[in-house]
Amino acid sequence: MNLMQPLARHHSVFFLILRRLRAPLILLITAMAISVLGLTLVPGPTENGEVQYLSFFHAVYFMSYTATTIGFGETPYAFSDQQRLWVVFSIYMSVFCWAYTLGTVFALLSDRNLRQAIATQRFVREVRRLREPFYLVCGYGETGRLICHALDRMGLRSVVLEIDEAKVGEIDLHSFAADVPALCADASNPELLGYAGLTHPNCAGVIALTNNDATNLAIAIAARLLAPKLPALCRAEHRETSANMASFGTRHIINPFERFGETLALALHAPIASQLLDWLTGIPGTAVDRDRRPPRGHWIVCGHGRFGRWMVDAMDAESLPVTIIDRGLQTDGTHRWVHGDGTGAEALLEAGVQKATGIVAGTNSDTDNLSIAVTARELNPELFVILRQNHHANHALFDAFESDITVLPSEIVAYECLAILSTPLLVPFLDEIRRRDEEWCSVQLERLTTRLGWNVPEIWSERVNLSKATALYRRLMRGETISLGMVLRSTTQADTYLDCEVLFLERDDDDHLLMPAHDTPLRPGDELLLAGTRHARNAFALGIANEHTLEYLVSGEDLPDGWIWRKFSRRKQQAAKPHLP
Known part of the structure; x- marks a missing residue:
């Protein structure tokens, strides 16, 4: 994008103001000129037989302070009656001109287009001044708010485009550590995406989170064409949109x-693998329910919209009988269909809720979903309930009901975006787990939970490079052999291990290792995906970065720290050497 386009837009704001104020300014200048000219021509008092006239300078000086402050007095001498009459005329004329000018200014300030142009100018200036990596977040709804707060906690900047002016105003009310440049605009406009930093050298990625698939698709296309090297994370709620995005390489x-x-x-096909994924992808610190597994049997799906269709497809893949409750007409002949909304007992009883094993309340209304769940539980207390929550603001109601699974789409999108941004290795690792059988998943789940417990651990990645693993990288570059188990030792007791496990090891030569053994030798450039406690994370980072700590992990020797202690240590070693005769 041409960098002169924002500059031209900035100048257009200035010229827009001048065009709107053209008539008032001309009127003010004309009134000033008439007043000054009149004062120079109107005769003043007679002194020593000569009529006095104001000079041009004194006339301009007098009218300047008279027009703004209603005067300091008559200068350089007392005026004649003719001059005072002219001054009275000039004062009333200037009052009329100033009133007209101020009215025009107030009308101009309330003009929506001008305020938008000024906001755009300020926004472009803020984005241009960014000197650290930032993410362009398009859409500041529930998902966008979660993403921005998470990025802020990670120390990353964000720039927001949001079409709803009220949501843009909320950004200033939230406690972000760093300012978040935001603009009320349509994110599907590629020119505005350029203003928001799509082609900025410090832009680290684009996140399209609007509730409009067409807008997200337009953002994905713009990112693909204008910044093909940037990672683009795009939300899509329709299968056609997902296929379209995938067709051009999103x-x-x-x-x-x-x-x-x-x-x-x-979860229906491989419950152990599903439980392992829950343990790895949940909110750190929360406990995983070991017994929360969707049962096999007859299911009822209330609402056959976008969400309901995916639920029916999942159950069809496992050959489970499904009854659909929906207000619309039956769209297929393969499932039993009950006309209704499921909020009343009649439709649920007709669908066989008393003999069903599970129900999905999946309409786009939170009130209807809660009504369906409460009614179904009264009719069948043992029912497994999957409850769709559309708006985060209703979390108190959904928490009070205590469903087996609550599905909040905004959180699903936010957590996956954060997983991709913070730990890129997590995505290929989870794909590897989905391809493994139940026996392998059971062994790994038992091993990991035995060591780390059933609370969701911290998941993070570390790369063996000069910036993050300084000590380890230098030793490996010198040809030393250091195994994975050495760096996993405790920094205080070398005979014990940290409360963490390496889940995945990625190498530049595509020699990726899943759950690598402790005797695996490390190489420069390796990237590790780890799971463990917060203390273990900090200790591991210290061990691979600090030379003295790494020496202790590798050899078990605690090297002295500081120049004085190292000097005493060398003297002690020299004194301990045997002296030759």
Whole structure:
């Protein structure tokens, strides 16, 4: 994009103001000129037989302070009656001109187009001044707010485009550590994406989170054409949109309904693998319910919209009988169909809720979903309930009901985006797990939970390079052999290990290792995906970065720290050497 375009837009704001104020300014200048000219021509008092006239300078000086402050007095001498009459005329004329000018200014300030142009100018200036990596977040709804707060906690900047002016105003009310440049604009406009930093050298990625698939598709296309090297994370709620994005190479397409459909299908088909994924992808610190597994049997799906279709597909993949409750007309002949909304007992009883094993309340109304769940539980207390929550603001109601699984699409998208941004290795690792059988998943789940417990651990990645693993990288470059088990030792007791496990090891030569053994030798450039406690994370980072700590982990020797202690240590070693005769 031409960098002169924002500059031209900035100048257009200035010229727009001049055009709107053209008539008032001309009127003010004309009134000033008439007043000054009149004062120079009107005769003043007679002194020593000569009529006095104001000079041009004194006339301009007098009218300047008279027009703004209603005068300091008559200068350089007392005026004649003719001059005072002219001054009275000039004062009233200037009052009329100033009133007209101020009215025009107030009308101009309330003009929506001008305020938008000024806001755009300020926004472009803020984005241009960014000197650290930032993410362009398009859409500041529930998902966008979660993403921005998470990026802020990670020390990353964000720039926001949001079409709803009220949501843009909310950004200033939230406590961000760093300012978040935001603009009320349509993110599908590629010119505005350029203003928001799409082609900025410090832009680290684009996140399209609007609730409009067409807008997200336009953002994905603009990112692909204008900044093909940038990672683009795009939300899509329709299958056609996902397919369209995939056709031109969008890297990360996140359909919350499809993601949960895959999760449900995996839970029905491979419950151990699903439990392992829950343990790895949950909120750190929360406990994983060991017994929360969707049962096999007859299911009822209330609402056959986008979400409901994915749920039906997941159950069809496992050959489970499904009854659909929906207000619309039956769209297929393969499932039993009950006309209704499921909020009343009649439709649920007709669908066989008393003999069903599970129900999905998946309409786009939170009130209807809660009503369906409460009624179904009264009719069948043992029912497994999957409850769709559309708006985060209703979390108190959904928490009070205590469903077996609550699906909040905004959180699904936010967590997957954060996983991709913070730990890129997590995505290929989870793909590897989905391809493994139940026996392998059971062994790994037992091993990991035995060491780390059933609370969701911290998941992070470390790369063996000069910036993050200084000590380890230098030793490996010198040809030393250091195994994975050495750097996993405790920094205080070398005979014990940290409370963490290496889940995945990625190498530049595509020699990737899943759950690598402790005797695996490390190489420069390796990237590790780890799971463990916060203390273990800090200790591991210290061990691979600090030379003295790494020496202790490798050899068990605690090297002295500081120049004085190292000097005493060398003297002690020299004194201990045997003296030759």
